[in-house]
Amino acid sequence: MSAKTNSWGRRGSAAATIAARLTFENLTRHFDGNTALNGVSLDIEPAETICLLGPSGCGKTTLLRIAAGIERPDTGRVLFNHQEIVGPSVFTPPERRGIGLMFQDFALFPHLTILQNVMFGLKGFPAIDAERVAISTLERVGLAHYAKDFPHILSGGEQQRVALARAIAPRPSIMFMDEPFSGLDPRLRDRMREETLTILREMRATSLIVTHQAEEAMRMGDRIAVMRAGKILQVGPSEEVYNNPSSLFVARVFSEMNEIPCRQTNGKVETVFGSLPVPKTATTTTNTNGDELIVGLRYQSITINKEDSGILGRVIDRKFLGDAALIEIIIDGLENPLKVRLRESIAPLVGDEVNVNIDKRKALVLKSDD
Numbered sequence: 001m002s003a004k005t006n007s008w009g010r011r012g013s014a015a016a017t018i019a020a021r022l023t024f025e026n027l028t029r030h031f032d033g034n035t036a037l038n039g040v041s042l043d044i045e046p047a048e049t050i051c052l053l054g055p056s057g058c059g060k061t062t063l064l065r066i067a068a069g070i071e072r073p074d075t076g077r078v079l080f081n082h083q084e085i086v087g088p089s090v091f092t093p094p095e096r097r098g099i100g101l102m103f104q105d106f107a108l109f110p111h112l113t114i115l116q117n118v119m120f121g122l123k124g125f126p127a128i129d130a131e132r133v134a135i136s137t138l139e140r141v142g143l144a145h146y147a148k149d150f151p152h153i154l155s156g157g158e159q160q161r162v163a164l165a166r167a168i169a170p171r172p173s174i175m176f177m178d179e180p181f182s183g184l185d186p187r188l189r190d191r192m193r194e195e196t197l198t199i200l201r202e203m204r205a206t207s208l209i210v211t212h213q214a215e216e217a218m219r220m221g222d223r224i225a226v227m228r229a230g231k232i233l234q235v236g237p238s239e240e241v242y243n244n245p246s247s248l249f250v251a252r253v254f255s256e257m258n259e260i261p262c263r264q265t266n267g268k269v270e271t272v273f274g275s276l277p278v279p280k281t282a283t284t285t286t287n288t289n290g291d292e293l294i295v296g297l298r299y300q301s302i303t304i305n306k307e308d309s310g311i312l313g314r315v316i317d318r319k320f321l322g323d324a325a326l327i328e329i330i331i332d333g334l335e336n337p338l339k340v341r342l343r344e345s346i347a348p349l350v351g352d353e354v355n356v357n358i359d360k361r362k363a364l365v366l367k368s369d370d
């Protein structure tokens with residue numbers, strides 16, 4: 001084990017594990033007529049971190065529970081390293097999958113010491129080895145000095161670190177995390193997220209993380225899988241999914257936008273800011289002129305200037321947001337005011353006339369429905 005100082009102030013790094021490939025093939029799951037998963041397929045590379053992102057009820061937790069062995073699918077298969085662990089006639093129980101689990105309600109055992117809590121995940125080890133591994137894992141999360149104490153004396157963030165230690169102590173090749181940081185306050189959450197990511201990388205664990213926060217998914221995921229109504233709509237690195245969303249729904253998951261309806265003519269849409277090409281992702285099967293599309297302009301992708309270039313508009317509202325200001329501008333030819341997020345120090349005042357520009361490369365031309 002290499003010795004280095006980490007930002008939780010203790011020494012050591014998490015021992016590497018043998019990373020595993022995780023594959024979902026066409027999984028479905030229904031609950032009393034409700035569809036939780038509707039044909040989910042996904043291939044996760046060894047040591048890759050994937051974030052499942054989507055609104056409440058889209059099936060994220062169900063997918064994770066099926067992968068972890070807490071739930072069974074109606075149909076479909078789950079494979080670890082190309083080997084079927086869930087299928088029509090196969091079901092490998094959770095304890096034989098070599099996985100680690102961490103949930104929002106981290107549920108430490110209150111009657112066990114912190115050391116015993118971490119050792120709980122090491123039942124297959126001889127006691128002396130279990131204790132050694134548990135202590136070194138507690139050192140890794142900076143809490144070895146609490147080993148003999150009981151969980152109630154720890155803060156929420158510290159308890160979460162014990163839960164992380166318990167999950168990683170057996171060196172799982174795959175980690176499943178369901179909203180693991182949502183119970184923490186924002187500052188603690190940022191730190192916990194960064195540290196957890198560092199540990200997952202040290203371990204080379206393949207990781208599947210459920211979140212409904214786009215920023216969390218972008219910070220943590222090598223790739224993001226955006227889910228809606230039991231399906232994965234798009235999967236890719238954060239830049240790709242953010243900059244080239246396959247649908248209006250995916251674009252909206254990442255940030256608020258101005259949405260301008262327009263119609264397709266010969267592979268283009270006309271807007272007050274000029275014409276924009278229609279990408280393949282927005283092309284309908286019939287692809288006829290007159291198809292209704294949406295031009296999406298994220299608030300921060302619009303600029304204003306004082307020179308005489310751009311489209312003239314007038315500021316009708318200005319909201320102070322600390323370092324930024326949210327401006328509303330009315331423009332001839334646009335039904336709704338355009339919302340623009342600018343640095344506070346350069347944001348115009350209500351009543352000002354401004355020239356508005358868009359970066360055409362950042363303008364999204366999207367199908368209006370999935």
Ligand code: ATP
Pocket residue numbers: 031032034035036054055056057058059060061062063212
């Ligand atoms: P959240 O972010 O709120 O946790 P989610 O995306 O994780 O949501 P799931 O928990 O997977 O969504 O739920 C998907 C759908 O399946 C929902 O409609 C939910 O009500 C339903 N569902 C999940 N588990 C059960 C269950 N055990 N019994 C009945 N319905 C269930």
